[in-house]
Amino acid sequence: MELEQFRGIKQFKLNPNSDGATVTGANGSGKSTLMAAFLWLLIGKDSQGRENYNIFPLDYNGQRISGCHPTVTAVLDIGDEQTVTLKRCISEVWSKRKGTCESEYKGDATKFTVNEVPVSATEYASRVTELFPAALLPLLLNVAWFSEQTKDYKERRRLLMEQFGDLSQEDVFSAYPKFSKLKTMLGNHSIDEYARICTERRKRYKDALAVLPARIDENRKQLHNLPSADSIHSERSALNVEIAKLRYDIDHITETNARKVLEKEREDIERDLAVLSSKRRTFEVEANAEWVQQHTKHLQEAAAVKQHAQECLSEYQMHLHEITLKYNASIHQRDTLREEWSKKNTEQAVITNICPTCGQALPEEVVEQSFENFNLAKSAALEEIAARGRLASEDVARYSEEMECLRQHIETSAAALQEADEMYQVIQAELPPAIKYDIVEQLDAEESELRNKLQKVIDALTDCSQAAEKQVCDLKKQLNAHLEQADHLTRQLAEIDHNQLLQKRVADLEKEQRETLTALEESEYGLSMCQEFTLASVNMLTEHINTHFTGVRFKLFEPQKNGGIREICEASVDGVPYGTLNTAAKMQANMEIVQAFSRLAGISMPLFLDNRESVTNLVLPDEMQIINLVVEPGLPLGVKGE
Template identity: 25%
Template sequence: MKNILIKKLILKNFKGIKELVIDFEKITNILGENATGKTTVFDSFCWLLFGKDSKDRKDFEIKTLGPDGEALHGLEHSVIGILDVNGEEITLQRIFTEKWTKKKGLADKVFSGHETTYYINQVPAKQKEYNEKVTNILADNTFKLLSNPLYFNSIEWKKQREILLEIIGDIDQDNVINYKKELKPLEQLLSNNTPIEDFRKKVKDQISKYSKDKESIPFRIDECNNSIVEEDFKILEDRKVIIQNGINALSKQIAAGDNSSENMKLEKELSDLKLKYNSKLVEAKENSNKPLDEFNIQISDKKYEINDLEHQIQILNRDKFDTEEAIKAAYGIRTNYIEKQKSLRDIWHKENNVIFEFDENEKFCPTCHREYEIEQLEEIRTNAQGYFEESKNNKRNSINKQGKELGEKINQLETSIKENSENLIGYEEKLSEYNSKMELLKSELEQLEKDKQSLNINNTITFTGEQELTNSINEIKGKIANFKLTDNTELANRKLNLERELENISKQLGKKDNNETLRKRIQDLQEEERTLANEIAKLEGYDFLCEEFIRTKVGLLEERINSKFKTVRFKLFKQQINGGIDECCEALIDGVPFSNANTASQINAGIEIINTLSEFYEVNAPIFIDNRESINQIVPTDSQIINLIVSKDKELKVECKEKQEVA
């Protein structure tokens, strides 16, 4: 054990003290009013050893200041300390002086900086030699820990913990795991001697990553669900043909542009305002009328079903009307074609009944008007009859061809009429089914609303900005009610609606092949969500094991550390509300945190800590106790004590004792 004692300090021009000589004993009391220089004595000893003051500052004012607050020049600032180190007397001296040099061309010397000189046992020494000598006596960091009772608890808690672990030594991971059987799974998890801190950091990082991935899955599933189109694509394809025909027909009827865009803009604005109103209303209801939530949700869903069914009924009625119109038109065209066929048949019979008659004028030469010879005349007759028959056949063949084309068109029309008639039956059956379903839905909605009323809740639901939104909605409704369409606006709107519906149907048909892919994707996402949930649960189990490991290790460390102290106890972890733990290092005095204890308790606890540190470092160093007047008695210590006491003495007063009064 190394014992260090201060035997004497000699201050000269140090921080306002012109000259002061103090002889020290085992117990030395330095008394005086505030600002008489008690702390300066502590500063002088720290500066002598390490070039810093008692607050660990290198840059502090050493020089003596004049009345104007400026440093007095030309003075030598010096501290001499005579120490006893295990019975060996060592004298150290540090001198701080100004440097004045004479420059060429100037009569007087000028100030050019400062210099520090060092002496060991009255022998000049270089700074390196001096520092090595001081370090050999007592290192800077160790001196602060052993000389100031409040220093240990002023440093960062991690540094405190490091020092305490240095005293007791760390506990091997395997020992902690073997201490509690619940920690046995960590043997496999911490393979290759992986530090528990690194393993837990990795686990938490994986939990965070998996949790973010898992949170995103419901939204991705919703996106897939929302992208699936549940439609009868055969009906959509038939509807597409009908809509295209309707668009073509309307295009021919429209002679001028329409002004429906303004009305659409108003409808859009009204829709947005209603959406905003409903959103705020729902939010207000959630906060103020929670008992109605379940009914409101059911009623809302039921109304959505009704609205959706109404829309489907509207589409079916429109499809039914278009199909009826198509059948009616097909019948009209078919009748026209049949009439044409009948007319062609009459023409064919008339043409077939025509008989060849030889024109007598053909007997005579057109040039000389002489009658042809019999042989020549017979040839002329034969040729004329051949041309007649050929012409007659061509006419009959042309009529037959036109008749066949009409027959094919009639067959196509009859096939179309048959298919549309079958579709019409399907539409009527669907309408009957949907209307029955509509009555049931409305009945269910009515019952839900009655049940809701039976709750007898009559809260007035309001929200900030409700009146302004209502006024805006009414204003837009008024504009829509007063909106006038041009003569062909109705046609243009019908065409626009058909075009939108055609675009929507085309998109839906385009997604036909995508539906199966989306459903497969949903299954994959659901499986991924289950996998992630299992992984998170497993990792959370690992994290709990890590917490239990740390809690166990800290408990063991606390036992070891606290066994080194008589009254002071150290708390090495804090229990969190969520059951986790936070590592810390906090000294407790009779169960009270060091920072909340009174000055006397803090200093006595600090001396007890110094005793333990002194035993570990095997060094007893002088302890400076500031505000000593606030403590009646201090705990026993083998170290030299220098008490800095506030008294009514106008000048510093030194009292020495050979024996300590202990608590």
């Protein structure tokens, strides 16, 4: 290898034998520059991958010395008794402008030759790539580059994985039969993809399980205790018969019929009086029958909370009368687009300056192109009447914020319909259950009432005409009461239908809860299997990579407390971390690393060993050409033995 005007070296020739050579010189004499020059020759970069670093000689002020042309030439043995000669030369480009005497610097130009044949940069790079693995050249040339000059552990790890980590997912499945179920679960996904799927599913299922109990409880709270639908249907059928009978009676009452009815009513009352003593005994036994079934279930739950607060105050007073007729037609289309933009901004123009055929004059560029086409059609009709009144002032501020949020939901639905009509007149002014002697008094009152009715019937019999009218009136009252009861039963049936829908919804939600819990367990199982598989994979991968090395061992993964793993890249020799090895052990370990990469790449590059004087006992591989760089204080750059 020969260097000319390369950085601090004016000219130097290195001609090692097959085993290598020892280059000596004081610190700063240019020993490390030899390796940099060889790398630049091959790929035009330094060991950090930079292309634009300076290789020109510098003067005492650190400025580039003009007129130099750094050149590196090397003859390389490529096997089968063949050699290739590579040459890279960079020189300054100067040119003269027309009319000037002085040349002007225009940049640098690089020239390439292969076996003395000039080639382009592309052809040169292609030839180098055929001969050498360009990405590995800094590693293969510099013994310390992998361990000490890479950017970080990630780059070292990447190199190991790319070169030695040829371990497939199928290899792990073959080695661990316990993952056969996981293989089926994966489908077309990778382990990482499936783990992300399981993680996303687990979050989704946990989120769903967090809200499902509340949704189930919310639906359960809406359920009401109601009688069976069959009993209501039966009661309503009987009621319908009574209604039909009452209607028939109302339509067919005459004075004669009225008398018959009154006679029958008298018989009924007398019969009722006859059985009253028996009823008195029965009432004494039943004593209020659980306060009339808890005061008819608290007056049918305060008349279904006063008909759901009068159907939410008539649906917020019919949506505040349809948003006050779309806020008075968006305030009459924003005051008729502000009087059609002040009558189109009080138009004007009316252009002439004569002609109409042909009173002469005109041009002056046809009267300034008819006042620039009447000011571009009055600025496009005043920007289409200011974009239709900025969409009628954004529909008058969105119908004045939906009429102040429907007047605060019509004052919170008229204070929840006056607190559900004062809790339905405090449950229709409840009456506490009477004690036993009160029941007797009640029966006495009933007897008195029956006797009063009987007297009225007797009195009515004296005037059957009036009795007929009164009977019709009484029957109509009964009919209205029956019709109200029929409506009440219809509402109860509607509530039963609603109850059934709620019960089905609760059952569906409970089923969804069970299915979601099962799915959560499956996703957690899948995630656990992925983690186990990953751990098995990294152990196999680490073992696989370490088979390429004899003394050096790499640790590529570190378990975490949360069950995960962290990617690392730590080398050790006999259990001692690289960072704590002595200088000789570090150099020996680095030799082994370079040797492993060289063998895998199927190539042996010259290996530069810097600071070689610091290590005396070093086992060198037979197949590698070693360039020892040894510090000899006070000596210029030279080759030992020459």
